[in-house]
Amino acid sequence: xxxxxxxxxxxxxxxxxxxxxxxxxxxxxxxxxxxxxxxxxxxxxxxxxxxxxxxxxxxxxxxxxxxxxxxxxxxxxxxxxxxxxxxxxxxxxxxxxxxxxxxxxxxxxxxxxxxxxxxxxxxxxxxxxxxxxxxxxxxxxxxxxxxxxxxxxxxxxxxxxxxxxxxxxxxxxxxxxxxxxxxxxxxxxxxxxxxxxxxxxxxxxxxxxxxxxxxxxxxxxxxxxxxxxxxxxxxxxxxxxxxxxxxxxxxxxxxxxxxxxxxxxxxxxxxxxxxxxxxxxxxxxxxxxxxxxxxxxxxxxxxxxxxxxxxxxxxxxxxxxxxxxxxxxxxxxxxxxxxxxxxxxxxxxxxxxxxxxxxxxxxxxxxxxxxxxxxxxxxxxxxxxxxxxxxxxxxxxxxxxxxxxxxxxxxx
Numbered sequence: 001x002x003x004x005x006x007x008x009x010x011x012x013x014x015x016x017x018x019x020x021x022x023x024x025x026x027x028x029x030x031x032x033x034x035x036x037x038x039x040x041x042x043x044x045x046x047x048x049x050x051x052x053x054x055x056x057x058x059x060x061x062x063x064x065x066x067x068x069x070x071x072x073x074x075x076x077x078x079x080x081x082x083x084x085x086x087x088x089x090x091x092x093x094x095x096x097x098x099x100x101x102x103x104x105x106x107x108x109x110x111x112x113x114x115x116x117x118x119x120x121x122x123x124x125x126x127x128x129x130x131x132x133x134x135x136x137x138x139x140x141x142x143x144x145x146x147x148x149x150x151x152x153x154x155x156x157x158x159x160x161x162x163x164x165x166x167x168x169x170x171x172x173x174x175x176x177x178x179x180x181x182x183x184x185x186x187x188x189x190x191x192x193x194x195x196x197x198x199x200x201x202x203x204x205x206x207x208x209x210x211x212x213x214x215x216x217x218x219x220x221x222x223x224x225x226x227x228x229x230x231x232x233x234x235x236x237x238x239x240x241x242x243x244x245x246x247x248x249x250x251x252x253x254x255x256x257x258x259x260x261x262x263x264x265x266x267x268x269x270x271x272x273x274x275x276x277x278x279x280x281x282x283x284x285x286x287x288x289x290x291x292x293x294x295x296x297x298x299x300x301x302x303x304x305x306x307x308x309x310x311x312x313x314x315x316x317x318x319x320x321x322x323x324x325x326x327x328x329x330x331x332x333x334x335x336x337x338x339x340x341x342x343x344x345x346x347x348x349x350x351x352x353x354x355x356x357x358x359x360x361x362x363x364x365x366x367x368x369x370x371x372x373x374x375x376x377x378x379x380x381x382x383x384x385x386x387x388x389x390x391x392x393x394x395x396x397x398x399x400x401x402x403x404x405x406x407x408x409x410x411x412x
Contacts, residue, residue: 009033009034009066009068009403010031010032010033010066010067010068011031011032011033011067011068011069011070011385011403012029012030012031012032012043012067012068012069012070013029013030013031013032013070013072013077013387013389014028014029014030014043014069014070014071014072015027015028015029015071015072015073015074015075016028016072016073016074016075016076016077016389017075017076017077017355018030018040018041018076018077018379019076019077019078019079019355019356019359019379020040020041020378020379020380021364021378021379021380023356024355024356025041025042027042027043027073028040028041028042028043028077029041029042029043030077030379030387031043032385032400032403033403034385034403035384035385035402035403035404036381036382036383036384036385036403037379037380037381037382037383037384037385037387038381038382039381040379040380040381070409070410072389072409074391074392075389075390075391075392075397075409076355076389076390076391076392076394077379077387077388077389077390078344078355078359078363078379078387078388078390079359079363079364079376079377079378079379079386079387079388080113080114080115080116080363080376080384080386080387080388080399080400080401081113081114081115081116081340081341081344081362081363081388082114082115082116082117082146082292082362082363082366082367082370082372082376082377083109083114083116083117083118083294083295083297083340083366084117084118084149084189084235084266084292084294084366084369084370085118085120085149085151085237085238085266085294085295085296086105086109086114086117086118086119086120086294086295086296086297086301087105087120087121087122087151087296087297087298087299087310087335088105088297088298088299088300088301088308088310088335089104089105089108089109089297089298089299089300089301089302089303089339090104090105090107090108090299090301090302090303091104091299091300091303091308092104092105092108092299093105093122093298093299093308093309093310093311094119094120094121094132094136095121095122095124095132095309095310095311096309097128097131097132097135097136098135099135099138099139102119102135102136102139102144102145103139103144105119105299106139106144106145108301108302108339109295109297109301109302109339109340110399110401110406111302111399111406111407112302112339112340112341112342112396112399113339113340113341113344113388113396113399114295114339114340115376115384115386115387115388115399115400115401115402115406116146116366116367116370116372116376116377116386117145117146118145118146118147118148118149118188118189118370119136119139119140119145119147119148119149120149120150120151120296121133121136121148121149121150121151121152121311122151122152122162122163122310122311122312122313123151123152123153123155123160123163123164123167123168123311124152124153124164124167124311124312125167126153126169126175126178126179129150129153129179129182130178130179130182131182133148133150133179133182133183133184133186133187134182134183134184136148136183136186137182137183137184137185137186140186141186145186146188146370146372147183147186147187147188147189147370148183148186148187148188149188149189149190149191150179150187150189150190150191151163151190151191151216151217151237152167152168152191152217153167153168153169154168154169154170154171154175154176154190154191154192154193154196154199154202155168155191155192155193155216155217155218155242156168156193156195156196156217156218156219158219159193159217159218159219159242159243159244160217160242160329161217161241161242161329161332161333161334162310162313162315162324162329162332162333162334162335163217163311163329164311164312164313164327164329165328165329167312170196170197170198170199171192171193171196171197171198171199171201171202172198172202173198173201173202173205176190176192176202176205176206177205177209180206180209180211187209187211188211188212188370189211189212189213189214189235189370190206190211190212190213190214191214191215191216191217191237192213192214192215192216192217192218193215193216193217193218193219193220194215194218194220194224194225194227194228194231194233195218195219195220195221195224199228200227200228200231203228203231203232203233204231204232206232207231207232207233207234208232212234212235212369212370213228213231213232213233213234213235214233214234214235214236214237214266215228215229215233215235215236215237215253215257215263216236216237216238216242216243216266217237217242217243218242218243218253219243219244220243220244220252220253220256221244221250221252221253222250222251222252222253222255222256223256224253225252225253225256225257226256226260229256229257229260229262229263233263234262234263234264234369235263235264235265235266235292235369236253236257236258236263236264236265236266237266238266238267238268238273238294238296239254239257239258239265239266239267239282240254240273240274240278240282241268241273241274241333258282258285258286259285261290263290264290264291264292264365264366264369265282265286265290265291265292266292266293266294266296267279267282267283267291267292267293267294267361268293268294268295268296268336268338269293269338269343269346269347269351270295270336270337270338270342270343270346271346271350272320272321272333272336273296273333273336276350276351279351280351280352283351283353283357283361288353288356288357288358288360288361288365289360289364289365290365291360291361291365292361292362292365292366292369293340293343293344293347293358293361293362294366295336295338295339295340295343296335296336296338297335297336297337297338297339298310298315298322298334298335298336298337299315300315300317300322300337301336301337301338301339302337302339303317303337305317305318305319305320307325308322310322310324310334310335313327313329313334314326315334315335317337320337321333321337322334322335322336322337340362341388341395341396343362344358344362344390344394345393345394345395347361347362348394349393349394363376363377363378364377364378365377384401384402384403385400385401385402385403386400386401386402387399387400388400389409397409
């Protein structure tokens with residue numbers, strides 16, 4: 001006797017404004033089967049038969065054995081957010097090097113719409129960083145994380161920010177290779193200062209290895225930053241922050257990285273790291289296809305004010321702003337407490353970006369840079385069912401990852 005195969009779970013989300021690569025579809029529909037999107041486009045409100053519950057809109061939720069239909073009229077559906085640069089959240093840190101803390105970070109940001117994220121480390125001893133990378137690589141292989149980003153230790157002592165100065169070192173290609181190898185094929189990006197001895201050779205090594213070379217925490221002059229791009233660097237780590245300012249006779253790395261079409265610009269849109277005018281200037285020059293909004297979040301993201309570890313250092317968070325509490329870098333901003341749902345809302349309500357522009361900067365562009373745009377970053381048939389439901393005021397209402405609700409938009 002041949003057994004019957006259980007029907008694949010099917011979810012229809014209808015009635016919302018759906019943001020597609022081609023633009024906004026009013027009264028749209030997204031259909032999910034299993035972990036994938038099978039349809040995204042025009043469609044109208046949800047209809048069907050079955051058990052009725054309440055949805056986020058107060059309308060009908062219609063269930064049967066194979067299909068659930070949700071009427072999301074008055075809401076937005078956007079792709080799940082992709083964060084290229086995050087250190088911690090929920091009181092935990094990737095630098096702890098334990099699966100438990102790493103999962104806490106991932107789950108904290110997931111509940112705020114970030115369905116794909118890199119695990120960013122903080123400057124430390126090479127052996128310790130290697131151990132962290134090995135532990136994080138297992139979670140990458142399990143699909144919990146998208147890869148490992150090494151921020152430091154190959155950065156400038158003049159622009160170290162929240163990194164421990166005593167642990168910094170020149171980017172010797174052999175040391176760079178050691179960290180890449182420790183990640184067992186999961187290293188996605190490394191931030192370094194290309195003007196340091198070995199910097200350009202290390203950029204070339206990373207590019208040849210398929211790892212993104214990012215220019216950041218750098219004291220490079222304009223010409224040195226251009227050399228790094230020619231050598232293969234393709235990302236500017238949190239542009240403006242931890243690098244010389246843009247001056248009219250010394251344009252520095254900001255101008256070099258901003259003007260080169262091969263470079264994607266990270267921006268921290270929390271209202272603390274960048275003046276809104278600086279953010280708008282960079283965004284308008286580079287465009288949404290070259291800007292990736294990041295959090296650079298540390299352990300206090302999603303938490304209250306207090307004292308938190310950041311690698312080997314201690315950070316005090318006051319009014320949501322994180323600063324090193326003691327030592328030679330005391331007072332330096334130490335990452336952020338930002339989550340990408342807040343960055344999205346800020347972009348469209350305060351910064352004057354259109355919703356499609358914000359979607360590209362928080363989803364499509366970082367997915368492309370990371371080489372993941374065949375699976376995530378946009379609402380298209382065949383891609384992972386990673387999506388965020390937002391209210392009319394752009395507040396977060398629901399999060400789906402790989403076809404499963406992280407936050408179900410149903411209430412009551």
